[in-house]
Amino acid sequence: MLAESGVSGRLLLLAIVLLPGRAWAASELDPKEVLNQLHNVKVDPDQVYVLRHAQLIRDRVKLFFNRGYIGFFTKAAGEITGAVYIGEGEILLIPPTRVEKESLARFIHSPILEEQFTMAILRFTDQTARELIAVAERPEPDDPERPLDFPQKWNSAPHLLAVEDSPRIFEDLLGDRTLPYFHARLEGSSLKWFEVVDDERFPEAVSVVAARRGDDELFADCWCAFPSKSSAARRANLRPGMAKALSYDIDTHLEPGSSMTGRAELLLESLSSSDRVLTFDFSRLLSVSKVLDERGESLAVYQYPLQEDIEAGDRSKGWIQVVLPASHPVGDRFRIRFNYQGNVITDVGNHVLYVGERGGWYPNLGIGSPASFDLKFDYPESLTLVATGARIEQKTAEGRTRSRWRSDGVFRIAGFNLGPYHSVDRRVGKTTVEVYATREAEAALEERHTRKLAPHFVLPLPSRERTPSFPISPDVVRPLAPAALLQTVAESAAQALQYFESLFGPFPYSRLAISQIPGNFGQGWPGLVYLPTLAFLRKSERYELGLPEKAEDLLGHGMVAHEIAHQWWGNLLGWQTYHDQWLSEGLATYAAALDLSRQKDGDRRFHELLRGYKLDLLSKGKSGMSNEASGPIWLGQRLSNSLTPGGYDDVVYKKACWVLHMLRGLMSDPSTGSDERFFRLLRDFVATYQGMDVSTEDFMRHAEKYMTRSSDLEHDRRLDWFFNEWVYETGIPTYKLQSSVKQLSAKRFLVQGTITQSGVSSDFEMLVPVVAVVGNDKKAALGRVPVSEDGGRFKFTTTERPKRLAIDEENLLAISER
Ligand SMILES: [Zn+2]
Numbered sequence: 001m002l003a004e005s006g007v008s009g010r011l012l013l014l015a016i017v018l019l020p021g022r023a024w025a026a027s028e029l030d031p032k033e034v035l036n037q038l039h040n041v042k043v044d045p046d047q048v049y050v051l052r053h054a055q056l057i058r059d060r061v062k063l064f065f066n067r068g069y070i071g072f073f074t075k076a077a078g079e080i081t082g083a084v085y086i087g088e089g090e091i092l093l094i095p096p097t098r099v100e101k102e103s104l105a106r107f108i109h110s111p112i113l114e115e116q117f118t119m120a121i122l123r124f125t126d127q128t129a130r131e132l133i134a135v136a137e138r139p140e141p142d143d144p145e146r147p148l149d150f151p152q153k154w155n156s157a158p159h160l161l162a163v164e165d166s167p168r169i170f171e172d173l174l175g176d177r178t179l180p181y182f183h184a185r186l187e188g189s190s191l192k193w194f195e196v197v198d199d200e201r202f203p204e205a206v207s208v209v210a211a212r213r214g215d216d217e218l219f220a221d222c223w224c225a226f227p228s229k230s231s232a233a234r235r236a237n238l239r240p241g242m243a244k245a246l247s248y249d250i251d252t253h254l255e256p257g258s259s260m261t262g263r264a265e266l267l268l269e270s271l272s273s274s275d276r277v278l279t280f281d282f283s284r285l286l287s288v289s290k291v292l293d294e295r296g297e298s299l300a301v302y303q304y305p306l307q308e309d310i311e312a313g314d315r316s317k318g319w320i321q322v323v324l325p326a327s328h329p330v331g332d333r334f335r336i337r338f339n340y341q342g343n344v345i346t347d348v349g350n351h352v353l354y355v356g357e358r359g360g361w362y363p364n365l366g367i368g369s370p371a372s373f374d375l376k377f378d379y380p381e382s383l384t385l386v387a388t389g390a391r392i393e394q395k396t397a398e399g400r401t402r403s404r405w406r407s408d409g410v411f412r413i414a415g416f417n418l419g420p421y422h423s424v425d426r427r428v429g430k431t432t433v434e435v436y437a438t439r440e441a442e443a444a445l446e447e448r449h450t451r452k453l454a455p456h457f458v459l460p461l462p463s464r465e466r467t468p469s470f471p472i473s474p475d476v477v478r479p480l481a482p483a484a485l486l487q488t489v490a491e492s493a494a495q496a497l498q499y500f501e502s503l504f505g506p507f508p509y510s511r512l513a514i515s516q517i518p519g520n521f522g523q524g525w526p527g528l529v530y531l532p533t534l535a536f537l538r539k540s541e542r543y544e545l546g547l548p549e550k551a552e553d554l555l556g557h558g559m560v561a562h563e564i565a566h567q568w569w570g571n572l573l574g575w576q577t578y579h580d581q582w583l584s585e586g587l588a589t590y591a592a593a594l595d596l597s598r599q600k601d602g603d604r605r606f607h608e609l610l611r612g613y614k615l616d617l618l619s620k621g622k623s624g625m626s627n628e629a630s631g632p633i634w635l636g637q638r639l640s641n642s643l644t645p646g647g648y649d650d651v652v653y654k655k656a657c658w659v660l661h662m663l664r665g666l667m668s669d670p671s672t673g674s675d676e677r678f679f680r681l682l683r684d685f686v687a688t689y690q691g692m693d694v695s696t697e698d699f700m701r702h703a704e705k706y707m708t709r710s711s712d713l714e715h716d717r718r719l720d721w722f723f724n725e726w727v728y729e730t731g732i733p734t735y736k737l738q739s740s741v742k743q744l745s746a747k748r749f750l751v752q753g754t755i756t757q758s759g760v761s762s763d764f765e766m767l768v769p770v771v772a773v774v775g776n777d778k779k780a781a782l783g784r785v786p787v788s789e790d791g792g793r794f795k796f797t798t799t800e801r802p803k804r805l806a807i808d809e810e811n812l813l814a815i816s817e818r
Contacts, residue, residue: 029077031277031300031323034173037076038166043084043151047072049136050143051085056131058182058198059206059228063120064090070136071150072129073161077173080129082161084154085120091186091196093208093224099632099728100224104208106631106643107223108191113208119187123165125172126180167279167304167321168199174323175242175275198228203577205231214642221641242275243268245365246333247372248414252361254379258345258353262286264338264362270328277321278336283360284318286342291322294335299323318360338363345418348518349443352533353383353419358523367412367574370691375405375414384423386436386513387416388528408527409509410572410691415525417515422483428494429501432511435490441480441533442518449480449545482516482536489514489536489560493529496561496595500568503591503679504686508572512564522559524566524588535559557599558592565591568686574693578636582727583699586633586656587682593657607810610661613654614813618732621646626732628655633727634696658813659726663703665769665811666711666722670783681706696727713765713786721765726813731760734815735768735787739805744797751805752795755787759815762789769811770794772802781808 049072054065068087072080093113095101101111122128139146154160168181179200187193194210207225211218247267254260268278282288284305291299300323328334344361346354355361375387381399389405396402407414421436440446493514501507509527516536517523523530534542569591570584597606617628621644630644633656639647664678685694685702700723713721725731739753755768767784774780782805785794807816 029174031170031174034077035166035170035302037074038081038169038173039163041073041076041082041161041163042155043071043161044074045151047080048139048150049133050139051087051132051136054132054135056128058126058196059230060093060096060226061196061198061206062092063184063196064092065120065132066090069139069146069150070132071154072133076169079125079173081125081169081173082121082123082165083129083132084150084161085122086118086150089117089120089186091115091117091184091188093196095224096226099634100226102730103222103631103635103638104224107210107221107641113223115186115191116189117186118189121160121162121185122183123162123169124180124182125169125177126182128182167302167319170302170321171201171275171277171279174277175327176272177274194223200228200231203227203231203234212642215645217645219640219642219645221643222638225638241366241368242272242278242327243270243365244369245371247374248362249374249376250362250414251376252378252416254345254377254383254385254418256380257343258347259341259343260286260345260361261341262339262362264340266336266338266363266365268334268336268365270330270332270334272327273329274327276324276327278324278365280320280322280363280365281360282318282320282340282363283342283344285344286340286361288320288338288340288363290337290339292337293324297325299325299336320363350438350440350446351420352438352440352442352516352518353417354442354518355415355417358415359413361416362414364413368693370410370412370574371407373405373407373411373414375416376402377405377416378402379418382420383418384421384436385416385418386421386434386515386528388414388525390510390527411526412571412574413525415528417517417528417530419516421515422486424486424490426490426494428497429507431497431507431509433490433493433497434511434513435486435493436513436515437482437486437489437533437536438516439481439483441482441537445518445533445545446480449541480533480537480541482533485536485538489531492557492560493564496557496564499595499598500561500565500591503594503682504565504568505683508567508690512567514560514563522563524563524570526571527567529560529563529566531559531563558596561592561595562588565595572690573686576693576695578638579634580693580695581636582633582652582656583694583696585652586660589653589657590660593661610658610810613657616650617655617658617813618815627651628732629730632729633659655726655813661811662726662813663722665784666767667703667706667708670708670710673781677706677708696723710784711767713767725760725764725766729761731764732813732815733757733764733766734759734817735807736817737770737805737807741801743801747799749798749801750795751782751798751802752793753805754791754793755785755807756791757787757789764789766812766814768792768814769808770796771806771808772796772798772800773804773806774800774802777803779806779808 049070051065051070052067056063065085066088068085070083070085073082091113095104104113105111162185165183172181182198184196185193194208197207198205204225205228208223210221210223212221245266246269249265251263252260288301288303291301293299302321304319344355346356348354373389375389377385379385379401381396381401385403387405390408391403392406393404419438421438423434423436425432425434497507497512512527514529514531516533517530518533520532520534522532565588569587575581575584593606593609596602596609618626620626623643627650630647630651631639633651636652637648639651641647664675667678668675681703700719704717704719707719736756737753739751742750744750765788768787769784770782771779772782782796785792809816
């Protein structure tokens with residue numbers, strides 16, 4: 001899967017009114033001086049006021065400052081960009097939609113945010129200072145409550161002043177003033193610290209987030225997020241940023257100690273006529289030495305987080321900001337060159353290397369739009385390097401290898417992997433499948449293997465009592481050998497690729513490379529799949545390592561299939577926002593399940609896998625809430641939070657897989673059972689949207705073209721009813737079926753009955769598949785019964801007397817009560 005930071009990223013990175021009388025024109029400002037001022041903001045002792053009955057309204061957020069003191073910050077670029085308030089205050093926010101109200105309620109047990117606060121830290125590029133100063137008063141010198149130490153107290157702890165907002169404020173101070181930023185950190189009386197943001201550079205401008213711990217991990221819980229009135233009025237899916245990248249030329253030199261020197265030249269196209277700050281994802285383990293424009297002039301560049309704030313080995317996201325001397329008109333194309341060095345490759349033992357930086361090993365403008373990539377690598381001859389794209393050159397001389405890789409399809413991102421690999425390749429139609437793995441497994445996995453296995457090798461002695469209690473030397477254990485299974489993985493990959501071509505259309509790249517990475521997750525880059533060492537092991541070895549049997553269909557072949565399916569779902573077709581990422585994960589997960597179904601004993605294994613997903617969704621977490629109730633699919637990455645750390649995996653992979661399975665059922669022909677429409681829908685969807693980022697709405701409207709008459713529950717040729725229930729809302733229904741059989745003639749039976757529904761909201765409706773259980777416990781589909789809050793009635797005729805009737809639990813995400 002490709003990772004994209006969703007709303008939670010905003011907490012880390014931390015947007016219509018022109019400010020009249022602003023001291024400087026943006027182009028006159030010295031970026032370095034502005035940034036310096038931003039990094040060193042302090043409460044200005046001359047700007048401390050009393051506030052009474054003041055209020056700020058930012059879209060749907062109302063902040064009341066009832067009685068207290070406010071200290072404004074020293075200026076940056078001639079502007080006040082922050083303030084600290086201590087006193088009595090109150091916030092009121094009513095989210096606009098049911099989904100967001102329910103999301104809020106999961107975190108604070110109320111669909112409305114109404115909270116007293118005692119402190120507020122504000123950062124902004126809008127009119128906040130002007131609005132508040134207009135109603136503030138100077139404190140009386142003899143005011144006994146006047147907090148004399150106010151500035152000193154705050155200035156001693158710069159992080160309390162939210163200086164991490166500096167990069168975001170910097171963009172506005174030097175650029176577009178029509179998309180302002182407002183950020184309030186509030187200390188609530190009962191909710192403790194939380195943050196309210198109105199960042200007009202984001203499509204979903206307004207959000208409420210809180211840093212909370214769950215399962216020993218820190219989460220940026222997003223309580224609610226929605227477009228502001230003005231952000232909704234703009235282009236809905238506008239991504240933040242002043243430019244998009246058209247091409248990347250990247251030259252990477254790798255030394256034996258894994259240190260790397262890089263040069264990148266980017267061709268960009270301007271998206272904003274007033275912005276001049278470009279923000280790139282960029283690893284915090286690399287440092288930029290030079291950034292030049294096309295005339296060779298050096299550009300100001302700032303790297304975040306600041307070097308002194310980085311903890312050793314911390315691989316979390318970093319980024320850089322580059323300041324152009326002037327903005328470019330929209331559509332203008334220009335080039336920027338970068339020089340950088342550092343070390344993003346880790347040796348994890350036994351010669352297994354790990355490129356841990358995903359998309360941050362080059363200055364990356366984000367996965368928002370496809371670009372072309374030309375990658376050159378220079379590395380020690382002893383290593384094999386595999387990158388995204390088609391390899392168009394490779395030469396070895398004097399102990400060094402140089403290779404060149406060019407994008408050969410839709411690319412939003414590029415990556416590489418390297419190691420002392422063994423490899424095999426084979427041809428599948430027009431595509432070459434290459435598989436790369438190391439001879440040994442990474443040290444940590446091998447250690448675990450030895451530890452787990454060694455105790456089983458006890459000396460066979462005649463008497464149990466004399467069995468030695470110590471394990472035998474680890475030398476006895478045959479080490480793991482990922483490269484030994486290259487052929488098996490290549491065979492799996494070739495089969496999955498061929499099968500998916502029949503389902504989704506031609507493979508979108510000229511070759512597919514599969515390379516081993518340490519760890520326990522896979523990732524699908526364009527034309528390049530990362531598979532964890534675990535997927536290169538024998539089933540028995542995974543079992544010895546303590547991996548549950550249940551996981552077997554997901555590891556090994558299942559993971560190969562999932563990651564290959566991402567070549568269509570995720571790479572060829574992207575997703576518009578984090579709300580739509582489920583299409584990519586859900587379809588990759590469902591594709592892997594379908595691939596399982598065409599294997600030996602496939603039908604049983606397919607249904608067992610889905611049954612396992614259903615049980616996972618129904619099982620209850622610590623809070624007593626089912627995993628499925630952690631939120632609707634549409635909330636995407638927000639589902640993993642301090643309340644439900646595994647929410648994303650459960651809902652976006654497993655529930656989405658079920659939703660697609662049920663959609664297939666709805667699209668199948670009621671008389672013949674053919675599911676040909678569903679697969680036509682997928683193939684045509686790929687053909688129509690290739691190279692584009694798709695939304696849930698796109699998929700829904702496209703699916704409607706293939707819906708059957710019987711699935712038209714609302715008689716409007718729309719599938720909103722289905723997507724509303726299963727994608728935009730939570731809830732798994734419980735059904736109870738009662739039936740009777742009447743013999744009409746020798747070979748004709750009338751079966752009739754009712755189905756009642758519970759456990760879901762009153763407007764929930766579904767077409768419930770009913771089966772007849774006949775001789776040999778074989779199931780025969782009878783049809784689908786529309787069931788709503790008022791229940792559903794049915795009548796079918798059969799040629800054999802059924803032993804009983806049942807809800808078809810294999811094809812419905814529901815609980816069936818007997
Ligand atoms: Zn995935």
